[in-house]
Structures are given as C-alpha cells and as structure tokens.
Amino acid sequence: MRKILVIGSGKSTSYLLKYLLDKSDSENLYITIGDLNTDHAKKLIGNHERATVVPLDIFNETLRVKAIKKADIVISMLPARFHIEVAKDCVQLGKHLVTASYVSPEMQALDKDAKNKGIILMNEIGVDPGIDHMSAMQVLDKIRDNGGHPILFESFTGGLVAPESDTNLWNYKFTWNPRNVVTAGQGSAAKFLQEGTYKYIPYNRLFRRTEFLDIDGYGRFEVYANRDSLKYQSAYGLDTVKTLYRGTIRRVGFCRAWNIFVTLGMTDDSYTIDDSENMSYRDFVNAFLPYSPSDSVELKLRHQLKIDQDDIVWDKLVELDIFNPNKRVALKKATPAQILQKILMDSWTLAEDDKDMIVMYHKFGYELNGKKHQIDASMVVLGTDQTYTAMAKTVGLPVAMATLAILNGKITTPGVQIPISKEVYEPILEELKTFGIGFHEKEVPYLGYNPLNN
DSSP: OEEEEEEOOSGGGHHHHHHHHHHTTTTTEEEEEEESOOHHHHHHHTTOTTEEEEEOOTTOHHHHHHHHHHOSEEEEOSOGGGHHHHHHHHHHHTOEEEESSOOOHHHHTTHHHHHHHTOEEEOOOBBTTBHHHHHHHHHHHHHHHTTOEEEEEEEEEEEEEOGGGOOSTTOOOBSSOHHHHHTTTTTSOEEEEETTEEEEEOGGGGGGSOEEEEETTTEEEEEEEOSBTTTTTTTTTOTTOSEEEEEEEEETTHHHHHHHHHHHTTTOOSSOOTTGGGOBHHHHHHTTSOOOSSSOHHHHHHHHHTOOTTOHHHHHHHHTTTTOSSOBOOOTTOOHHHHHHHHHHHHHBOOTTOOEEEEEEEEEEEEETTEEEEEEEEEEEEOOSSSSOHHHHHHHHHHHHHHHHHHTTSOOOOEEEOSOSHHHHHHHHHHHHTTTOOOEEEEEOOOOOOOOOO
16 A cells, blocks of 8 residues: 655645545555644544545644655645755655745755756646646647747736625725735845846835736736746756747736825835734724824825725725724734734635635747747636635645556656646646636737736
8 A cells, every 4th residue: 555645634635635545545655644633534534434634733843754755755834944854764764755835945955966876846726826837838838749849938826715706896805825915025125037138026016017818708908927937947948039928817906905005104114013912903004104183084085095985096095994993903023914904804704605816827939930929828617615725726636646656656756846747747737628717728819028017
C-alpha cells in the first residue's frame, strides 16, 4: 500500500482528499492527514477505511519527521511560510513533496540537494500559481511548435463570488484569505512590460490604473497589476516579448472604491493603533480625517476625498456600516489593515448557501509567417457549496493529480519544480477537463496591448 501524508487540512483540501480517496482502491493508496485541528479533516474523510487523521504539530520536529518517514510522498497544504521545514525533512529522508505555494528563496536553495537525492519538490501546482502556468505554457508551446513567435502575453486571475451569490454593491466577498486581499499590492511597485518599455505603478496608484476585461457569458471585469509581472518571463521563454502583464481580476468599480481605503491609509499594516480595542468603527474612520468641531465624520470624508453624495462609491462605503458608532473594533494593538479586515468580514464573509467563482484569462499575441495573431483563453469555475468551493477545486485537484503522477513515475524530473513542462501540464490539464476545469480558446483579430484604460 502506497502511503500519502497530507499536512494541513484547511478549506482548500476538500477536493484534494476526495480525489485521493476516490482513487485509493484502484491506486492502492492510504492517506494520512496531519493537523493541529483534526475536526475538519475528520468530517471530510468520514469513516473511509483507507484514510486516517492524526494530530500533528509541525513545529514538533520529532513528530514531524516520524510522520514524513512513514510516507511515500508528502503534500503540504500549510501556509506558505511553513513549507520549508517539511521540505528539508523530505530531502533528508528521500521523500517527494508537493505544494501549491510560490517557490520561496529557501525552497529554491534545496534544488541541488533534491536533485542529488532524485527527489521532486513540486511547487506552484494550485490555481494561481498552478493552472495559470500549465494553461499558459500549453498554448505558448503550441504556438512555438507551429512556427510562431510570441510577442505578447497577458494573464489575469480572480477569486470572486458566483453571480447568484453576488448580493452587495462591491460585487465581492472573501473567497480566500481576507488578509491577502486587504494587503494586496503593498511592498513594491507593480512592474510590467508594455510595448518594449518597462512600466511601474506605485501602490498609491495601483487601484486607479486598471484595465477592462470581458468574459463570454459573465460580462465585464476590471484588472489591476500584480507586483511583478516579469517574474516568470524567462521560465515561460518570453525574454523577447514586447508586452508582459499579469494581474488580479475584480468586478468593475471595485478598484475605484477600494482606492478610498488606500488613500486614507486604512490598508497600512506597518504600525498599531493605540486603544484600538475601545474604538468604534466610526472612531476608526475618524482617526484618518482632519479635526473639525462642527462637521460630521461623513461630511469630512466626502470633502477630504471629493466624493459626491450620489456617487455609488459613497453607497458602497455606507453599505459596509463603517460609520456605526456602536460597533466595536475589539482588537488590541491592531494595525489599520487588521481593523479594516474585521470591518469587511462583517459584510463580505460568504453566507452558508453562497458559492464562489474562479475566473482566469490569458491573451497571447504572436507572429506567424509575417502576420500578427491573437488567442484569447478564458476559464470560469463555479463552486458547489461552502465545502466544495471553486477555490478548493482549482487548488486541490492539480495538487492531487501531480502527487499521483509522481507516485506513478509519470513526473520524473528531480529538483525544485513548477508545472511548466509538458510531462506535467499535458496529463493534468487533460484530466482537469473531466472535472469541468478547462479553457475556452478562440482566435481573434490581433489587438496588441490594451492600455490601462479605466
């Protein structure tokens, strides 16, 4: 019996575990799930005879090593910062590892040792990163195989709320880590390539430099730039392209309203607010506004940011109940970003019957026989319920499929990997189609780069 150890059993593991359990008889698998909190995993596996849940503190080196030693392959679904200790153990013990997280410098440093041991450390095999890599490389390789030369690549992804659950003015609810939403874009200027010129967008302008995007059947969206669109330029073989731009998808109007929080400083996570536990939501807003003995908080905010009373942005702010003097922050020594997150969670937490949605879009521009061509590719995945979400499906299934492919000797290249080779992406993308995860591709007239026009 081949043993798989899954470390971590958060919201993204539902489809992962279901896939492995469904394959457990035919593939002779036994799955052990280790986590500090075992309740969620126990609900997911039920009384399945080929799975067990064990308490596991990954900071307990003895228990961690013992659990890894028993496995044939390890899946880490921990927060990204915790992968490295698991990875070091896997290299030391000669065990393959699969994660959905970005390759950290510490993970990359294990590449030589992993290759020497013949061990695969597969990373970035979720949705974004993951499905974005695989789907992009499949089309880029097809273009090159047909004699084409890529000149433009754009790629956008968003974790959103499904249309039937879109019930607020922001057209948004938290479908993933709220903290990542609140702090998105901070730390460095967004960098991308436009018609051969490097472009930079500082954080204070990030949400006012957006681009429109239309997805067949789902309407119009907007996109803001990721921090570093050039991160995968060489890995994708795009060193000679004129335009390279990656971004995050939201519904139209979100970014203009979100920019209010950025302008006020409410997304700052670098300092704490004194006496924050005794503040009301109204006090929090007022802390960022000038003093006035006569004007209300609402009036000061409108004047400060030049928001008309009939502007939809104002309605969005009111909908969040941020001017309520009776709602308490109740967080000690909290940063502005932490307080804003708490306020937003009141309004943007998914209801029990809400469904989420993943939207991904790629644009490929290329030259062939002296002419310019364009391929648009889009993917939309809807969640089923709060357990089997679109996010869990698009993260967990690629992880599970890669794990089984490694076990079966179909993925063999050792070292620190991301899924950009044909041996990885071809079988996984084909199998994902059977789960309703696929791209609609169409040839369209070449339009070149669409300027950030919103």
